Amino acid sequence: MSSSAETIAVAAKAAFAASQMLPSSERILALDVIKAELEANKDAILAANAEDLKAAQIEVDAGRMSDALLKRLDLGKGDKWDSMLQGVSDVAALSDPTGNVSYARELDDGLKLYRISCPIGVLLVIFEARPEVVVNIAALAIKSGNAAILKGGKESTRTAELLSQAISSGLAKTQLPATYIQTIQTRAEVSSLLALDAHIDLVIPRGSNALVRNIQNNTRIPVMGHADGICAAFLDQSANPAKAVKVVLDSKLNYPAACNALETLIIHEALLTTLWPEVARALLAADVHLQCDPATLHALQSLTPSPTNLSTHVTPATPASYTTEHLSLTLSVLAIPSLAAAIAHINAHSSHHTDTIVTEDQAAASAFCRGVDSAGVFVNASTRFADGFRYGFGTEVGISTGKMHARGPVGLEGLVTYKYVLKGDGDVAGDYGPGKKAFTHKKIDGATAPY
Amino acid sequence: MSSSAETIAVAAKAAFAASQMLPSSERILALDVIKAELEANKDAILAANAEDLKAAQIEVDAGRMSDALLKRLDLGKGDKWDSMLQGVSDVAALSDPTGNVSYARELDDGLKLYRISCPIGVLLVIFEARPEVVVNIAALAIKSGNAAILKGGKESTRTAELLSQAISSGLAKTQLPATYIQTIQTRAEVSSLLALDAHIDLVIPRGSNALVRNIQNNTRIPVMGHADGICAAFLDQSANPAKAVKVVLDSKLNYPAACNALETLIIHEALLTTLWPEVARALLAADVHLQCDPATLHALQSLTPSPTNLSTHVTPATPASYTTEHLSLTLSVLAIPSLAAAIAHINAHSSHHTDTIVTEDQAAASAFCRGVDSAGVFVNASTRFADGFRYGFGTEVGISTGKMHARGPVGLEGLVTYKYVLKGDGDVAGDYGPGKKAFTHKKIDGATAPY
Missing domain, CATH: 3.40.309.10 (Aldehyde Dehydrogenase; Chain A, domain 2)
Known part of the structure; x- marks a missing residue:
């Protein structure tokens, strides 16, 4: 076990726990601040991206990298940069995916059940060399209330590092913990993190079938895979x-x-x-x-x-x-x-x-x-x-080729789970059953979260 | 690889594919018929249960089985039998969890996107010795349109066998394939099935933390675990x-x-x-x-x-x-x-x-x-x-202690996923983008499944 991986995972879980007590407005603020940090550092980020592209071109020329991969690296191409920033604003403007009531029933007089959307917890996201994905995923994680640990492709290291710095600078200007979004660099760290199912709630690998299957073979943590598109x-x-x-x-x-x-x-x-x-x-x-x-x-x-x-x-x-x-x-x-x-x-x-x-x-x-x-x-x-x-999801964390939890393009809704909140007044199960009280299961219309 | 396991899994997937082309009314019919078969065989089933209980009492007396486990075995206790049958009727009466539209947008004139609930596919459900679970889970799988492979605890083998026979007899009287619900007896078969991720879509283990973790460690198939309740x-x-x-x-x-x-x-x-x-x-x-x-x-x-x-x-x-x-x-x-x-x-x-x-x-x-x-x-x-x-879910397939897909008591909603259906008229992505057409993302009110 890498102690560094454990430190990262424990910090992520603690950041998640702390964030649960902050209002969601703090997360919107973080997105605004991060967007401003990215804009302020555009020239430096695109310069780093040019370096990554130059190194990649050498690999392509030597036949060690595909042209398809090179094309995905280019953050300056077409409207990619603007799309990336627009994506942050779009995500910030989307309605909060947490705190929504999807099922509400009065089980009996004064005993009310609510199913309320809430963040999943700590996400470990492993993705290919497309550098804008760092920003997309950070925005989706923050908006949906999840802490995240991100690992990008090594080909975009220079770009991703500056993007991550901008995100960290942004978070530091809010009440959210600095470890809410963390980035890691090595596959060894990923391997160590895959063992930490007490701290990490979901692994999202984006890449080849081989990558997704390898991760599925090596962890107990649920995997939302973004594998091949055939x-x-x-x-x-x-x-x-x-x-x-x-x-x-x-x-x-x-x-x-x-x-x-x-x-x-x-x-x-x-x-x-x-x-x-x-x-x-x-x-x-x-x-x-x-x-x-x-x-x-x-x-x-x-x-x-x-x-x-x-x-x-x-x-x-x-x-x-x-x-x-x-x-x-x-x-x-x-x-x-x-x-x-x-x-x-x-x-x-x-x-x-x-x-x-x-x-x-x-x-x-x-x-x-x-x-x-x-x-x-x-x-x-x-x-x-x-x-x-x-x-119409604003942006996406990936396209799930699995069927569980989220399928197809995954936006904010795919990054939340729910919990059941039951509010009573000393109600006990022993009062119900044959010859005793019966459940009413009366639908509560227009219910909102009771906290 | 056990060829028997592969035969079972391939048959389950084929049964699922065939069932997708039948109307959901056929699945309701199956539930009604299965309930009647159970009623007709009540005496024989409870006699088999008494045999299981007798064998279990010997184990308890010898200190090899807990009293808690013995209590869970008893199908004749209190209102268990009636609850089991009522559960089948309740599930049959619940609204169809498939074919529901949870998101509908006009992306542009004449280009309509629908997110429609649909079955997951083939479920592998491993559960403890509570025999009524065979019936609960078969009912939920059939109602939600999933094929299922069931493995119960060995302590309830006699009871489970007769329950399974009643289910099979019921299915044989419908258009659903006879292999829609299959039961297996051995742990070796479970191990072999866990490797067949091309045919099995979800594993639902109910039991100890050790059981759930062991399964999570040994399969790439998503796991919806029902582990300890602490x-x-x-x-x-x-x-x-x-x-x-x-x-x-x-x-x-x-x-x-x-x-x-x-x-x-x-x-x-x-x-x-x-x-x-x-x-x-x-x-x-x-x-x-x-x-x-x-x-x-x-x-x-x-x-x-x-x-x-x-x-x-x-x-x-x-x-x-x-x-x-x-x-x-x-x-x-x-x-x-x-x-x-x-x-x-x-x-x-x-x-x-x-x-x-x-x-x-x-x-x-x-x-x-x-x-x-x-x-x-x-x-x-x-x-x-x-x-x-x-x-208020009618019955449950388990209580998920994980966070993904379904959490807490899992009823019909937890057994469906969704697919995105996009209906166009020769629409292409190249027509959209900066300087070209824009997406409208207009909400379609009251949308129903377009198939």
């Missing part, structure tokens, strides 16, 4: 061709390195010589590599004129194609004979993240939505919509 | 004496073998010579053994006249006293100097099940409710109210 699109027999092309291209091309990008395209076999060639030509023209099963491969090879890039961009699929998160301009393709077969393929091969159907048939849409066992089941819409911002 | 009562400085005596006695004596029975009594030190002696005399008169810290021990030894049973029933506590689930007429007692110290003691020693405060001070009640990190935080009420029936 998202599929199914082109149903009744698919509208224009919608199919639009949805497939956006799902694949809008941001290929994202977990909600399309990795598998499933074609109803009735479309092999009609819609499939049209979709394939559009994908190939956009430089997408296709790993095809025999039927979809044969359909392309039989076309006249031959599609652009056929020889360079179309290859036979292997069984592994359908369980691979490409995160690049590669797409696995297969044909199936029925909607039921598409549902079965998805349930057996997808990562239960987000899958979409393109169809004009309401019955097919309903069967797909009922039958596909994934966090997101979409109809005639791009898989890229699977995202906390887009869903 | 419940505490705190008598605050302002406690009303009559309420204190009533609440403490009921919490301890109403059903000492239950997980929601009182195990630790915490006394504000201002009450050591006033309320404490009164409570202690009542407990001793009821044959309760007290394991006392020095302050509470000294207070009793100083009393004139000496309390009944002082020499036989009052002993010094050890540190282990405060982390022990006695499940018998033994109670651990300590004095503390403040409300804050009581909260800290409970957070460090209780099993986060249910804790109660006796107080007339609203501020103390609020601080206790905010500060105590347990599933149930009660004010002037017996810990024995922590129960799914009493909370």
Whole structure:
């Protein structure tokens, strides 16, 4: 046991306990102050990010890092910086996820039961190299009343360190304990923390399936995993061709390195010589590599004129194609004979993240939505919509590929649990039962937390 | 890998997939039929239970089984049988926990997002020797749309076997697959099933802390543990004496073998010579053994006249006293100097099940409710109210001592997750962003599931 890890975990639990006695306004204040600290340090943070990017480019050039990872590192790209800060404000402006009553019953006269949302406790969040995640997660943890221990990817160390400093400076200007949000640097610390189930309430690993499974294998603490996104699109027999092309291209091309990008395209076999060639030509023209099963491969090879890039961009699929998160301009393709077969393929091969159907048939849409066992089941819409911002949560702590507690994009609601508060006046269970008093279980309308 | 375990798990997952395409009315039908099967076989089941009890009595007499366990075995005792059947009807009558929309937003014109409750999938439930639990859990699983694999305690094998046969006979009369509810007999099968995270979605172990921790250590599958109930009562400085005596006695004596029975009594030190002696005399008169810290021990030894049973029933506590689930007429007692110290003691020693405060001070009640990190935080009420029936859930699958997904008594709501359904018309993410379309995130009032 690393004593440093234990010190961190004990401090986090103590910070959580102390924070429970502060009003939630203090946490809003912390978010405002942290945003100001980030703005004040923008130049230094982006300079550190440029350093991280430079080091990463060397790794990419040497073939030791993927281009997809490099792209995720860049905090200055597009609207990333502004989105990050806006995310803090958005989270601060969202309604408090704690203190809400989701069940209230009068068990009997003067004996009232309330189920009240409350923070989970101490979160251990392990994430990839996207540096803005430090800020996203700190904001979500603070707003939801949880203490957090954060471990980012080593590739963004310089950026993450300055972001963490800004967060710490912000917290120091509030009544919240300085150890409310802590960052750690090494995998060894993570290993030690995974043993401390008395102090840590939830582990949130974001990354590969291997990372998530490794953590699940090595801790008793509940794990809310954000694993691979192996998202599929199914082109149903009744698919509208224009919608199919639009949805497939956006799902694949809008941001290929994202977990909600399309990795598998499933074609109803009735479309092999009609819609499939049209979709394939559009994908190939956009430089997408296709790993095809025999039927979809044969359909392309039989076309006249031959599609652009056929020889360079179309290859036979292997069984592994359908369980691979490409995160690049590669797409696995297969044909199936029925909607039921598409549902079965998805349930057996997808990562239960987000899958979409393109169809004009309401019955097919309903069967797909009922039958596909994934966090997101979409109809005639791009898989890229699977995202906390887009869903309206302000920001997200991850996209849960598990089913317990929270599923899909996880915002504030996924970071709270609840407790039952029962208020009586000396009430005892022995007064109830056959021949004695009966419970009324009368709903209390408009109940608010009694504390 | 036991091939038998894999066969069971694969069959359960297939049964779940098939059930997803049936209307929920089929599941209600199954519950009605199962109840009738149980009624028709009552005599045979109670005869088998008598056999189990006879075998258990031999174990108790030989000192190999606790009396508490024996008590839990008896299906004919009091209103247990009728409660069990009533539980099936109550669960059948409860509203469907699946298909409910908990979040609905128009992301933009014609692009609608729905969060819809749905079953979790395949449950593996491991429980103690209480035979009625087979029926409770089967009813909850069926009503909530989950397939289940059940493993009961070996002490109730004869009873559980007949209960399972009745359930199977019932299922066979419906469209639900015969493998929707399966029972297994051996720990070896449990071990094999714990490796099958592709087929099993949730493990629900009910039993000792050791059982729950052992399972948590040996599976990647999420665990909803029902571990020890180490419940505490705190008598605050302002406690009303009559309420204190009533609440403490009921919490301890109403059903000492239950997980929601009182195990630790915490006394504000201002009450050591006033309320404490009164409570202690009542407990001793009821044959309760007290394991006392020095302050509470000294207070009793100083009393004139000496309390009944002082020499036989009052002993010094050890540190282990405060982390022990006695499940018998033994109670651990300590004095503390403040409300804050009581909260800290409970957070460090209780099993986060249910804790109660006796107080007339609203501020103390609020601080206790905010500060105590347990599933149930009660004010002037017996810990024995922590129960799914009493909370109004119809029945319960267990009382979760974890914080994730479900906490406290777990009824139907704890057995569902949700999925996000997004319905568009060829909508793509690339159309949104700075300088392009914006999301509206308009709330859809009164939304119902679109499938």
